């Protein structure tokens with residue numbers, strides 16, 4: 480990598496904002512802003528159980544992951560039509576483009592929506608159309624990762640995979656999300672094996688609230704290529720060694736960890752220690768409408784709290800391209816844009 484010119488503390492936020500980057504951990508349902516939630520509810524003849532946008536935002540205070548998931552699930556009830564899914568994804572993609580995201584791999588799930596009568600076809604077709612438009616109109620490449628909900632059964636995950644199979648060409652991978660504690664990855668070993676046979680990439684949330692053992696089993700039982708969150712890995716030196724040796728990327732979400740009380744403050748977050756340990760960490764927004772910021776907010780707030788510098792910014796952006804599921808040629812092109820940006824930044 481190129482030798483970086485010094486960047487002053489005052490210029491660092493601007494560098495982080497304008498730096499080319501990829502986002503690899505963002506749940507599209509978690510990008511649904513209160514304004515759009517109310518608009519979609521009105522369009523569909525539904526109501527939101529809060530007086531207005533401000534009242535809804537005030538409710539976004541969470542003690543842990545489960546408290547968040549309960550509120551998040553309520554928000555998904557306004558999503559009914561293919562156009563709703565398109566509009567939600569398009570709003571996120573415009574925000575991502577403004578944050579200089581050049582590539583994004585978007586998490587979504589179908590089980591939440593089929594659970595209240597919306598078909599997987601409606602969900603996938605709406606999201607996919609937005610991804611196509613992002614490439615054409617925003618110059619952002621976007622792909623989709625179907626997450627299974629780990630609090631539901633293996634049989635239900637198989638059903639979700641089967642419903643998504645006619646849309647395989649619209650998916651880049653599968654993931655595992657929802658309530659982590661009490662739902663270890665190995666419950667889904669057979670589902671992930673089937674997804675792998677279908678040619679899909681594999682990722683899983685592990686070590687967000689759950690123990691390092693869940694990261695081990697995501698790697699060894701599910702055979703995932705990336706770990707989502709993974710911050711609890713730092714409690715297990717043998718696991719850190721494994722993640723570093725195999726260069727397994729970790730999609731870290733600092734503001735999410737703060738809002739869900741995984742860390743009491745951003746200043747106590749372990750992102751800097753992960754980078755020091757040689758881990759392929761990346762910075763992501765998780766559920767930006769709920770956690771107080773999109774990817775650039777995650778960068779700027781975390782860098783300020785941990786006193787990270789331009790070199791860390793370069794490393795994290797470079798990791799985001801390296802950890803993505805785009806082909807080698809596209810990776811090289813993005814890496815080149817990153818190098819060029821750092822060489823010419825004033």
Ligand code: ADE
Pocket residue numbers: 506509544656657658659684687735765766
């Ligand atoms: N679904 C949406 N956000 C999530 C998170 N942070 N952890 C697990 N599942 C999620």
Ligand code: ZN
Pocket residue numbers: 504505506656684707765
């Ligand atoms: Zn997540």
